[in-house]
Amino acid sequence: MSSAAEQEAVAGHQATGNGRQAAAAHGTRRAAPPPAVPARPGAPTPLGARFRVGPDGVAGTNFALWAGGAEGVELCLFDETGKESRVRLAELTHEIWHGFVPGVLPGQRYGYRVHGRWDPWTGARWNPAKLLLDPYARAVDGDFSLPPEVYGHVRDWPQQHVADTVRDGRDSAPYVPKGVVVHDGGTEDEWTYDRRPKTPWADSVIYELHVKGFTRLHPDIPEELRGTYAGLAHPAAIEHLVKLGVTAVELLPVHQFAHEDHLLRRGLRNYWGYNSIGYFAPHAAYAASGTTGQQVGEFKRMVRALHAAGIEVILDVVYNHTAEAGELGPTLSLKGIDNRGYYRLQDDPRRYADYTGCGNTLHVVQPHVLRLITDSLRYWVTEMGVDGFRFDLAAALARSMHDVDMLSPFLAVIAQDPVLRRVKLIAEPWDVGSGGYQVGAFPPLWTEWNDRYRNAVRDFWRHALPDVREMGYRLSGSSDLYAWGGRRPYASVNFITAHDGFTLRDLVSYSHKHNEANGEGNRDGTDDNRAWNCGAEGETDDEGVRALRRRQLRNLLTTLLLSTGVPMLVAGDELGRTQRGNNNAYCQDNEISWVDWGLLADPGWKALFELASRLIELRHRHPVLRRRAFFSGRAQTADGLRDLAWFTSRGTEMTEQDWYAPAATLGMYLSGRDIPGRDERGDQILDDSFLAVLHAGEQPVSFVLPGPPWAERYEVVVDTSLEEQGEAPGVEHPAGTEITMPARAVLLLRVAG
Incomplete structure (x- = not known):
């Protein structure tokens, strides 16, 4: 270790001989006080940064942050050069720190510094040296990098059993992105001419x-x-x-x-x-x-x-x-706002669930x-x-x-x-x-x-x-x-x-x-x-x-x-x-x-x-290919036609024994005669019926097309054995025909009569 912060951490640990005391000693370093920026009380809701013009005509942004166990919150504003100005949020309502800052306009970059105890053994990881992203930020400017400065603890602490417990006092602001105040009004929020498709799930x-x-x-x-x-x-x-x-x-x-x-x-x-x-x-x-x-x-x-x-x-x-x-991760937002309030911790609150x-x-x-x-x-x-x-x-x-x-x-x-x-x-x-x-x-x-x-x-x-x-x-x-x-x-x-x-x-x-x-x-x-x-x-x-x-x-x-x-x-x-x-x-x-x-x-x-x-x-x-209700398997008509039926390669309906037998071929019959539900006019939905034959075997197999009442004849719609599907549609087979299913293929046939 070579930085002043790291040297101080080592000195603190050596002086006390105790990891908890070293953490507290290292955490006493504080940044220089910020320049004063006036703020009004503002409102605790909505959370986040909301630009508005007040009743007195003053434009500005209301900032509100939930930080339940914190002892203080500073709003940090950054200009185009990265220079930081701080505003103390003095108002606290229902664990929400808030304030209205006049003159803060859309496009303003900002973050928070949250003050509180540093005691990882109880799950408390507050560290005001770390600039924190607003969880409610509508836009973020800049990318995350992860140098040691963005970690709440001294990342390269030599003793692993307390590696996450020594507070790092270096400023993380130059290395983390900032939230951006976004104007909620204007044409970008107009959805008047937007038409949501609202496609039904089925x-x-x-x-x-x-x-x-x-x-x-x-x-x-x-x-x-x-x-x-x-x-x-x-x-x-x-x-x-x-x-x-x-x-x-x-x-x-x-x-x-x-x-x-x-x-x-x-x-x-x-x-x-x-x-x-x-x-x-x-x-x-x-x-x-x-x-x-x-x-x-x-x-x-x-x-x-x-x-x-x-x-x-x-x-x-x-x-x-x-x-x-x-516990060894960076401090970017929630961890520094209220670690115990946002994350599940183990029985040992230093650790995360x-x-x-x-x-x-x-x-x-x-x-x-x-x-x-x-x-x-x-x-x-x-x-x-x-x-x-x-x-x-x-x-x-x-x-x-x-x-x-x-x-x-x-x-x-x-x-x-x-x-x-x-x-x-x-x-x-x-x-x-x-x-x-x-x-x-x-x-x-x-x-x-x-x-x-x-x-x-x-x-x-x-x-x-x-x-x-x-x-x-x-x-x-x-x-x-x-x-x-x-x-x-x-x-x-x-x-x-x-x-x-x-x-x-x-x-x-x-x-x-x-x-x-x-x-x-x-x-x-x-x-x-x-x-x-x-x-x-x-x-x-x-x-x-x-x-x-x-x-x-x-x-x-x-x-x-x-x-x-x-x-x-x-x-x-x-x-x-x-x-x-x-x-x-x-x-x-x-x-x-x-x-x-x-x-x-x-x-x-x-x-x-x-x-x-x-x-x-x-x-x-x-x-029939996108049903909105489960198949019943029950007969729909007097001739015994059901909404769903399964067939073996012999053209016979599958028995319980067939379901348990090793097989590479499966025939699935979907009836379009009586589909649950009504169309947009309130009429019963009727559709074509289909037979899908799936064959995963490495050799061709004979398949008998089911006869009446299932069909009189079948028309090929899809044949995956063909590179070009243009050759498949229109080919017809009488019911009862024994066709050859190619190796590893799907055949979709429409009931044509």
């Missing part, structure tokens, strides 16, 4: 994308807009979404986030963004127009452009933890934490125009004291909130803590990522399922998981790939992960990929292997888009995007993760896109 097709990665390499988007909100709003980007036919984009995190220290030390950055630090601020690095408030307007314009194209905007949100990590695998867990049971989250959610709906949320590690939010509780305060508040209960809510229904796996357990308001669907479909197409029972449930809406409490089939968000894991192309090109570029010795990322490389690991010139991989991609896409539930695609999977075998590309902000638009120039990948688009169009056109 009709939804979700497309998970990364704001930067989706547009960074797009040749038809101007260079200066690529990788930004404005780039996603560009007609060239929206044109692709419209051609594909998706109804919603699910954006990987766009809340302001920070990069982890271990990544920065390896020359990498957090790409995915699951490391939030500002729940009201659009991530500044995705803005083309500026970062002193302009990012807010740019985000809104992006939402309007997507809405105009009929596409909803869903945000992937990370309210389970923050970028401040555990970690249900997220990221070092900390927000204490959602606390009213002010719950308020922070719900205020943020309402803000994004009402003022930023978004249509729903996917909650990362949602089980962590549903924990009451320790256990996951479906009657928890978080879920109860969401259920009764007049704004939030009306938007799309998607749970990632697990966390990393004990009892955290909760697939199928969330209440009826919620939909869930269904990883059992993912696992079953992957295993079926690599011919690794012991029987077809699991596939039957997954194809028909997962009634075993969701048919309770009034839930519907669309409670299941069906996916085969997501941002986390292999891309669809890599799923059929690699049997093992290849994460060497992450710098962790290929130890990171899951080993449970359920992948099959089709005979060669990675890229190959073997045309037979390449053709098989393309067929497997067609099989996977077709299965996903014919299944009951809400399908989710990942950006680029419809183009054959590869991450070169990396199944944990969270730190790859480069061509490994970005969508390669050049793939559309390859006839094979263009054909894959056209198949995906055609399947989605079929789904939109036929309500």
Whole structure:
């Protein structure tokens, strides 16, 4: 250690021989008093920084910060040169420190210094030397770096058993970004001409994308807009979404986030963004127009452009933890405002309860934490125009004291909130803590990522399922998981790939992960990929292997888009995007993760896109493929026709013995005669009936098409054994015909009579 602060810390420790006393001694250093800036009492609500003009005509900004156990709060204002002026917030109402500062206008950069005890043994980690980001900041200017100065404790303290207990007195302001005062009024907040699509859940097709990665390499988007909100709003980007036919984009995190220290030390950055630090601020690095408030307007314009194209905007949100990590992490915001008030601590309050695998867990049971989250959610709906949320590690939010509780305060508040209960809510229904796996357990308001669907479909197409029972449930809406409490089939968000894991192309090109570029010795990322490389690991010139991989991609896409539930695609999977075998590309902000638009120039990948688009169009056109209620399996007519029936390759209905027998072939009959619900005119919904035949075996097999009452004849709609689908439609087969199912293929047939 060489700095004066570090030398003083060592001297204090040597003088006392006690880590707790050393911490207190080091924490006595205080910065020089700030210049005086006048402030009025202001108001304790709303929280955050709100510009306004008072009744006396004086313009300024009201600042309000919840800091329950603090002894004092200073507002820090920064000019363009970085010079700091401080304002003492003297008013305290219901644990909220507040004040109105005349003359503070939109664009003003600011932060807080919060005074209080330094006693990590009791969970108290106040340190006024650290500039703190306002949790309610609407915009953030600047990037996070992580030198020792941004840590509340002396980071390189020599004795590890008290490494986080010695307070660091160095100023962090030069190294951290600042909040920005944003004007809430004006044209940017006008939603008069915005028309939210409001697509029903059953009709939804979700497309998970990364704001930067989706547009960074797009040749038809101007260079200066690529990788930004404005780039996603560009007609060239929206044109692709419209051609594909998706109804919603699910954006990987766009809340302001920070990069982890271990990544920065390896020359990498957090790409995915699951490391939030500002729940009201659009991530500044995705803005083309500026970062002193302009990012807010740019985000809104992006939402309007997507809405105009009929596409909803869903945000992937990370309210389970923050970028401040555990006791050895930096002090950026909540940790320095009230550590004990915001985070779950262990019985030893020096340590954090970690249900997220990221070092900390927000204490959602606390009213002010719950308020922070719900205020943020309402803000994004009402003022930023978004249509729903996917909650990362949602089980962590549903924990009451320790256990996951479906009657928890978080879920109860969401259920009764007049704004939030009306938007799309998607749970990632697990966390990393004990009892955290909760697939199928969330209440009826919620939909869930269904990883059992993912696992079953992957295993079926690599011919690794012991029987077809699991596939039957997954194809028909997962009634075993969701048919309770009034839930519907669309409670299941069906996916085969997501941002986390292999891309669809890599799923059929690699049997093992290849994460060497992450710098962790290929130890990171899951080993449970359920992948099959089709005979060669990675890229190959073997045309037979390449053709098989393309067929497997067609099989996977077709299965996903014919299944009951809400399908989710990942950006680029419809183009054959590869991450070169990396199944944990969270730190790859480069061509490994970005969508390669050049793939559309390859006839094979263009054909894959056209198949995906055609399947989605079929789904939109036929309500039998997107049912709003579970199948009953009961006869609908006197001739015994049922809404759902399963067939063996012999053309006979499956028996209980057939479900338990090893099999690679499954026939699924969907009747369109009597679909639950009514159309917009109130008439009974009628549709075509379909037979889907899935065959995962490596050899062709004979399949007898079921005869009356199921059908008189069948017309081929999709045949995944064909590279070009233009050859398939229109081919007819009489009922009772024994057809040859090609190896590893899906055949979708429409009942033609």
